[in-house]
Amino acid sequence: VYFTNNFANFDPASFKTPNPRYTWQVPAYGVFDAFAGADIKGNKSLRYSISLGVFNVLDKSFITDAINGTSFDANTATVYMGQGRRYNLSLKISF
Numbered sequence: 001v002y003f004t005n006n007f008a009n010f011d012p013a014s015f016k017t018p019n020p021r022y023t024w025q026v027p028a029y030g031v032f033d034a035f036a037g038a039d040i041k042g043n044k045s046l047r048y049s050i051s052l053g054v055f056n057v058l059d060k061s062f063i064t065d066a067i068n069g070t071s072f073d074a075n076t077a078t079v080y081m082g083q084g085r086r087y088n089l090s091l092k093i094s095f
Contacts, residue, residue, distance in 0.1 A: 004028035008066035008077050024077050029062035045095050053088040
């Protein structure tokens with residue numbers, strides 16, 4: 001998944017004339033996620049489904065969201081970092 005052209009949140013009242021400022025653009029980033037699963041038949045009435053998901057496989061650091069600071073740049077913005085590599089394992093039992 002690739003994200004681009006995202007901008008920091010801002011307060012419109014902070015844009016004053018005659019010298020308007022522009023909101024800070026968050027750097028673009030890409031995240032690679034992988035998923036796999038399998039269905040397993042049990043006896044007549046039981047079925048199992050198992051799945052594994054790996055989010056941010058490459059364990060990249062990235063900024064997901066930002067709030068403009070006083071200088072409308074990266075030095076004064078408040079940023080929210082994306083999570084590192086995470087795993088999700090699930091088991092579904094149907095009967």
